Amino acid sequence: MKKVCAMAGTIFNPEKPKQSIKELKEAGIQGILFDFGLIVSPAGILADRVSEESKWKPNQTRKYYKAVISQFQEHALLPSIVRLPFVDVNLNLNEKTGYSYVDLNRLVTQIDADCVKACEEMDCHDIIVQPLSAGLKQEELWEANKVFYLNLAAVCSNEDTKILLTNQCRSHNGHLLRGVCSDGETAAEWVDALNRACGMQRFGFCLDVGNCNICGQNMQRMASELNSRIQAVILTENDGQNMARQLPFTNAYGRRSTMDWLSVIRGLRDILFDGYLILETVDTTVAFSPLLQPYLMPVYKEMLDYFDLQINIEKDLKKFDRVALFGAGNMCRNYMKCYGRKYPPLFTCDNNPKLWDTEFEGLMVKNPEELKNLPEGSGVIICNIFYREIRAQLEQMGIVNIGYFNDEYMPSFYTDRLKRNTDDAEDADYNEG
Amino acid sequence: MLEIGVQTKNVIEDKDPLKGFEKLKKAGFTCCDFSLNAYPLNGKTYVLGEKNFFDQTVSELEAFFKPYKEGAERAGITVNQMHMPYPVYMPQAAHEINDYLWNQAAPKSMEICAFFGCRYIVVHGFKLAYYLGSEEQEWEQTERFLVSLAPMAKEMGITMCIENLYESIGGHIVEGPGCDVRRAVERIDRMNDRYHAEVLGFCFDTGHANLVGIDFESFIMVLGHRLKVLHIHDNDGRSDLHQIPFTFTRTRENKPSTDWEGFVRGLRNIRFDKVLSFETAPVITAFPEALREEALALIAKIGGYFKDEI
Numbered sequence: 138m139k140k141v142c143a144m145a146g147t148i149f150n151p152e153k154p155k156q157s158i159k160e161l162k163e164a165g166i167q168g169i170l171f172d173f174g175l176i177v178s179p180a181g182i183l184a185d186r187v188s189e190e191s192k193w194k195p196n197q198t199r200k201y202y203k204a205v206i207s208q209f210q211e212h213a214l215l216p217s218i219v220r221l222p223f224v225d226v227n228l229n230l231n232e233k234t235g236y237s238y239v240d241l242n243r244l245v246t247q248i249d250a251d252c253v254k255a256c257e258e259m260d261c262h263d264i265i266v267q268p269l270s271a272g273l274k275q276e277e278l279w280e281a282n283k284v285f286y287l288n289l290a291a292v293c294s295n296e297d298t299k300i301l302l303t304n305q306c307r308s309h310n311g312h313l314l315r316g317v318c319s320d321g322e323t324a325a326e327w328v329d330a331l332n333r334a335c336g337m338q339r340f341g342f343c344l345d346v347g348n349c350n351i352c353g354q355n356m357q358r359m360a361s362e363l364n365s366r367i368q369a370v371i372l373t374e375n376d377g378q379n380m381a382r383q384l385p386f387t388n389a390y391g392r393r394s395t396m397d398w399l400s401v402i403r404g405l406r407d408i409l410f411d412g413y414l415i416l417e418t419v420d421t422t423v424a425f426s427p428l429l430q431p432y433l434m435p436v437y438k439e440m441l442d443y444f445d446l447q448i449n450i451e452k453d454l455k456k457f458d459r460v461a462l463f464g465a466g467n468m469c470r471n472y473m474k475c476y477g478r479k480y481p482p483l484f485t486c487d488n489n490p491k492l493w494d495t496e497f498e499g500l501m502v503k504n505p506e507e508l509k510n511l512p513e514g515s516g517v518i519i520c521n522i523f524y525r526e527i528r529a530q531l532e533q534m535g536i537v538n539i540g541y542f543n544d545e546y547m548p549s550f551y552t553d554r555l556k557r558n559t560d561d562a563e564d565a566d567y568n569e570g
Numbered sequence: 571m572l573e574i575g576v577q578t579k580n581v582i583e584d585k586d587p588l589k590g591f592e593k594l595k596k597a598g599f600t601c602c603d604f605s606l607n608a609y610p611l612n613g614k615t616y617v618l619g620e621k622n623f624f625d626q627t628v629s630e631l632e633a634f635f636k637p638y639k640e641g642a643e644r645a646g647i648t649v650n651q652m653h654m655p656y657p658v659y660m661p662q663a664a665h666e667i668n669d670y671l672w673n674q675a676a677p678k679s680m681e682i683c684a685f686f687g688c689r690y691i692v693v694h695g696f697k698l699a700y701y702l703g704s705e706e707q708e709w710e711q712t713e714r715f716l717v718s719l720a721p722m723a724k725e726m727g728i729t730m731c732i733e734n735l736y737e738s739i740g741g742h743i744v745e746g747p748g749c750d751v752r753r754a755v756e757r758i759d760r761m762n763d764r765y766h767a768e769v770l771g772f773c774f775d776t777g778h779a780n781l782v783g784i785d786f787e788s789f790i791m792v793l794g795h796r797l798k799v800l801h802i803h804d805n806d807g808r809s810d811l812h813q814i815p816f817t818f819t820r821t822r823e824n825k826p827s828t829d830w831e832g833f834v835r836g837l838r839n840i841r842f843d844k845v846l847s848f849e850t851a852p853v854i855t856a857f858p859e860a861l862r863e864e865a866l867a868l869i870a871k872i873g874g875y876f877k878d879e880i
Contacts, residue, residue: 275788306783311820312807312827314783322752352783353736353744358705377742378808395742403703549703 138410138449140441141168141217143371143417144175146382147437148430151175151205158212164434166441170415171209171216171261173252174223176202179244183236199251206259218263218369218413221252224271226316226380227308238272245269246285250292253300262297263413265343265369270305270317278317279327286331290339301343301369302328304359306351306380313380315352318342321362328366341368346401347375347382347417356397360404369413370405372444384421384433385440402546405448414448416441446541453540454480457516460540461486461508463531464521465497471544472520473498474551483515488530508536518542572880574873575601575650575847576866579608580854587638591645593863598870601845602642603799604652604686606679624655624675631678632685639686649686650845651731651773651799654679656694658715661701672715680719684726690799692731692773693719695747700737708747709757716761716770723769731773731798732758734789736781736810743810745782748772751792758796771798775849777805777812780828787829790836797842801849802876804828812852814865815872834879842880846873 142161147169149157161169209215224245230238249266256264266289268282289300302324307316318324324342331340344367349356360367374388374396375381386394416437422430454460454476462469462485469485477498484501487493492502508517508531516538519527524541531539576599582590594602610623626634642649658671683691695712699705716730723730732754735746748754754772761770772793778801779786790797805811806818807827820827848869857865 275785309829310823310825310827312780312783314829315785319783350742350744353742353781354783355699355705355745355749357699358750377744390740390742393740395740397739397742397744399700400744547703550701 138445139168139217139413140166140445141170141413141415142166142437142441143170143220143382143415143419144172144216146416146418146422147434148419148422148427149175151202152208154205154208154214155212158209158214160431160434162214164438166434166438167214168217169214170265170413170417171206171219173202173219173221173255176205177222177248177252179222179241179248180224180228182248183240183244184234199255202252202255206255210259215259216261218265218415219252219256219261220265221249221267223267226270226306226313227311228271229308230272241271242269242273242281242285246288249285249289253289253292253298257293257295257298262295263299263301263369265301265303268302268305268317270307282317282327283331283334286340287334290331290335293339296337298339299341299368300339301341302331303343303345303371304348305345306348313351313378315354316348319348319352319354321359325363325366328363340366342366343369343371343413343415345371345373346396347371347373347380350375350377350396351380353377355400357400357404357407360401360408360410364408367405367408367410367412369415370401370410371415371417372401372440373417381420382417384418384436385416385444387421399546402444402447403548406450406548410448414441414444446543447546450543450546451476451480453516453518453542456540457538458514459483459512460516460518461511462500462518462520462542463487463505463508463527464519465489465492465500465502466521468520468522468542468544469500470498471547471551472518472542473500475544475547475549476542482518483511485520505530505534509534514538516540572843572877573600573648573650573845574870574877575599575603575648575845576869576873577603577605577653577847577849577851579605579851581851581866582638582641586641588641588644591641591647593866594647595645597863597866598874599647599866601648601650601847603692603801603847603849604638604649604688605851606682607653607655610655610675622670622674624670624678626678628678628681631682635682635685642686649688651690651692651847652679652683652686652688653692654694657697658694659696659698659711661698672718676715676719677722680722680726680728683728689727690729690731690771690773692733692799692801694735695732697735697737697746699747705747705750705753709753712747713757713761720761720765720769724765724767729768729771729798731771733773733775733801734778734784735775736778743781743808745784749779749782749784751789755792755794755796772796773799773801775801775803776815776828776833777801777803777810777849780805780807781810783807785829785832787832787836787839790833790842791839794840797840798844800845800847802846802873803849812850813856814850814853814869830876834876837876838880846876846880848873 304318305316306313328340374383374385462482465487486503486505518540520542698708734748736743737746758770803812804815804817816826818827
């Protein structure tokens with residue numbers, strides 16, 4: 138898993154990124170998503186041209202982002218992945234605007250081609266490119282985008298360069314609805330058709346869970362439809378209405394996030410996702426005082442690690458020949474329901490002596506001291522929310538093969554009654570993951 | 571030919587059903603969506619140890635609904651569709667409750683539907699993806715339920731219609747059963763092939779679709795002939811308000827935030843020729859008593875507008 142923070146989410150001054158890079162590195166974040174949208178805006182260029190101001194000109198922007206990239210090179214933090222400038226889905230051109238959607242899409246094509254060359258020059262090979270949609274009718278989308286993306290593919294000179302399509306919303310009089318590439322099956326067909334046309338795997342997909350959330354989409358299904366085409370995931374949160382970029386779990390109501398993270402995590406687990414995890418949090422970051430913003434960086438690092446843990450919940454289980462559990466409560470129970478058959482533990486243990494030599498969920502509960510006698514290649518999986526304390530206890534005992542289990546996002550959730558109601562063998566497997 | 575209907579909840583009263591049906595006729599409707607779900611009130615579908623609505627025999631239920639049937643006939647209102655009480659399965663409820671819902675409420679609802687001579691009954695799919703782990707496993711359970719009723723449906727000439735539903739995550743509405751139109755189509759076709767009859771169809775709910783950003787036009791186009799009934803209503807994109815179409819806006823231009831043009835185009839493209847049925851019961855209680863008939867008439871007029879546009 139490649140874990141990166143979006144540039145805009147970590148308050149880069151693109152021209153003077155030194156301080157941000159230092160803070161990121163101190164927090165242990167080693168990768169960033171470089172966002173050309175902070176430097177160049179096709180709609181901005183056209184608007185300025187109309188108003189006869191000279192701030193934005195295509196020939197100047199290249200000079201500008203070259204200067205920015207050299208700053209990053211100087212501070213030894215080259216972008217891992219890049220996003221090209223996006224057009225605001227709420228953009229609504231009219232006769233007063235002074236330019237047309239045709240002008241806009243032509244300029245987007247020109248700028249994106251230029252940016253792709255710049256990416257290759259800085260040795261960055263994964264590029265997120267927004268599909269064209271401004272001013273296009275539903276029936277025109279595929280043909281227009283086919284030409285657009287194949288034009289970009291023709292610009293690529295490095296065979297490792299990947300162009301990632303991404304799912305969009307569309308605005309219907311201010312209400313954000315499912316837009317281009319928001320249907321997983323159609324998006325998968327687009328990626329495949331583009332790759333066929335290129336004769337190579339030039340195209341992939343970046344799943345933006347923020348956009349999915351605005352449209353209340355089932356992200357587990359979306360992930361399964363796109364499957365291995367998903368090479369990057371943008372982790373962000375919003376209120377389901379507005380296109381905010383918040384830190385995951387911060388749009389909370391009734392003591393819980395209002396975002397369907399369960400479906401995100403189940404989906405990414407199902408497809409064994411191992412691409413870029415991009416944390417995008419610009420609205421949360423900017424909402425904090427600049428005095429407090431540096432303290433967010435370690436949280437971002439932990440957030441990325443947390444999602445890595447959740448998506449790869451089986452990674453620790455696969456790592457060891459055999460496992461023993463630590464904990465004989467609900468988490469242990471959930472382990473046995475969802476993973477007990479696939480990764481059967483030798484036994485579990487608990488610090489409560491009253492539980493020793495009893496049976497729980499088909500496992501013997503033992504004194505933790507028994508863990509010292511585990512066969513070689515075995516690991517201890519902590520099945521208890523007191524992770525840090527138990528880890529310290531195990532390390533004190535000289536145990537080094539330690540893994541974590543967490544039951545917040547299970548492949549299924551156990552209901553006694555559901556099981557009791559079922560009456561055939563097939564039904565008995567419902568909660569077995 | 572397109573007709574215009576509305577749900578009966580909050581209009582038809584037990585003490586004088588004919589009066590309510592006459593109100594519908596006067597407002598401009600020719601059809602209704604009989605709110606069978608209003609009898610065992612939502613959330614009060616079953617009380618352990620008490621006599622519940624569907625504990626009555628089919629004959630008793632028919633006797634109960636006879637004045638409604640006669641009232642509709644006398645007023646010239648066709649019962650085009652009805653809504654089976656929901657939920658039809660509650661994963662955390664006692665076995666007795668689910669047994670009652672599955673083996674009493676559901677088949678007796680089918681009997682009542684047939685008694686009214688109604689062709690379509692809307693059935694909510696089970697909401698089990700959270701527990702079971704995927705939408706596919708959820709559908710397996712819904713399918714078991716539908717299969718248990720399919721022989722009755724075939725014999726009675728009734729089409730059960732699954733509906734696009736939603737779930738709530740901390741108050742944020744996300745898609746639920748029936749929101750993947752391609753899968754819905756595949757499942758409907760598979761079941762109808764199995765029974766050599768149209769035992770399963772689809773009910774497109776505009777309000778639920780709007781809440782989860784579904785593109786009306788493409789959804790309806792994929793459904794095609796499987797679209798049998800409609801639940802037409804509007805909302806603000808946040809809550810399931812069941813309000814009058816064209817009510818909500820988001821910008822200073824004050825254009826509708828719900829894609830009614832896409833809705834009309836979709837129905838026109840598939841040559842929809844059934845009933846434009848509104849599910850707008852909350853409108854009736856929201857308006858003052860003195861304006862309710864006018865509110866109903868406005869809904870019927872909007873139906874007329876859609877009809878002309880389609």
